[in-house]
Amino acid sequence: MQMRDILIVDDSRAMRNFMRRALSMTTLEIGTIREAENGLEALNLLDEHTVELIFSDINMPIMDGAVFVGELAKHEVKKKIPVVVVSTDSSEERKTQMNSLGAKGYISKPFSPEQLEQEVIRLLWEASDDDM
Amino acid sequence: MTTCKLADVLQEAATGVLETMFFAEASSADEDAATHNDAVACLLESTGFETGEFTIAIDREALQILCCAFYGDEDDPSPTQQQEMICELTNMIAGSTLSSYAPTHYCKLSSPTVCDMDRHLQTATKYPQDHVATINLSIEGGLLSASCSLRTKP
Numbered sequence: 467m468q469m470r471d472i473l474i475v476d477d478s479r480a481m482r483n484f485m486r487r488a489l490s491m492t493t494l495e496i497g498t499i500r501e502a503e504n505g506l507e508a509l510n511l512l513d514e515h516t517v518e519l520i521f522s523d524i525n526m527p528i529m530d531g532a533v534f535v536g537e538l539a540k541h542e543v544k545k546k547i548p549v550v551v552v553s554t555d556s557s558e559e560r561k562t563q564m565n566s567l568g569a570k571g572y573i574s575k576p577f578s579p580e581q582l583e584q585e586v587i588r589l590l591w592e593a594s595d596d597d598m
Numbered sequence: 599m600t601t602c603k604l605a606d607v608l609q610e611a612a613t614g615v616l617e618t619m620f621f622a623e624a625s626s627a628d629e630d631a632a633t634h635n636d637a638v639a640c641l642l643e644s645t646g647f648e649t650g651e652f653t654i655a656i657d658r659e660a661l662q663i664l665c666c667a668f669y670g671d672e673d674d675p676s677p678t679q680q681q682e683m684i685c686e687l688t689n690m691i692a693g694s695t696l697s698s699y700a701p702t703h704y705c706k707l708s709s710p711t712v713c714d715m716d717r718h719l720q721t722a723t724k725y726p727q728d729h730v731a732t733i734n735l736s737i738e739g740g741l742l743s744a745s746c747s748l749r750t751k752p
Binding site for chain 2: 478479480481483484487525553554555556557558559560574575576577578
């Protein structure tokens with residue numbers, strides 16, 4: 467499996483660290499992991515760097531996850547990057563909202579590294595099917 | 599929803615978060631053991647369908663052990679790391695509780711903030727007309743207690 471560069475978007479440094487650790491505990495081939503504290507910072511980072519997968523929180527200052535995903539969908543290149551929402555909010559209403567904005571996956575906290583890996587593999591398989 | 603149901607949901611949420619993301623076993627604390635020694639507390643507020651607050655308190659030794667598990671680092675966690683971790687723990691327990699307690703309704707959580715123990719103890723008594731729940735869990739290193747006080751939007 468090819469190395470995947472990843473972007474983690476979360477205002478909690480503790481959570482960004484945990485995501486890094488959880489990803490390292492999976493069998494996934496992870497390349498460079500970049501971080502952003504909010505959606506705006508993430509959009510600016512994506513102007514400079516290419517990533518294959520984005521994990522995004524919802525509740526963030528400056529630009530929250532819903533607005534961030536909506537902004538990605540307006541961009542021809544950025545909208546192709548799969549986004550996995552990572553949130554404590556596991557309501558169907560929220561999942562539906564984020565899906566309608568363009569998010570491809572959703573992980574509710576708390577989650578195990580195994581659950582994270584399964585969601586990433588599912589998304590990457592779907593993305594490779596779309597490319598065929 | 600009854601107060602008993604809220605306590606069950608809070609307990610299940612706290613236990614699930616501790617086991618899944620902090621790799622920590624938790625069990626209900628005996629009444630005799632449900633007293634904090636040198637604890638750190640954290641508060642966050644909920645608005646929306648369920649309005650109220652959540653507070654978490656952890657004995658400092660237990661907090662350090664949880665930090666090491668969460669960060670995957672055997673070195674003593676810095677005060678900043680400890681604060682960040684208890685804030686994230688509070689956020690996850692509160693979010694997980696509300697997702698079970700009010701699964702079809704929207705609730706917004708504030709950013710968690712570290713508070714003193716007196717503030718944590720107020721949560722169970724501040725709004726007597728609310729649904730209130732307090733749980734005490736024994737974890738490695740000491741006691742973790744969680745309190746919430748919620749008022750449902752009519």
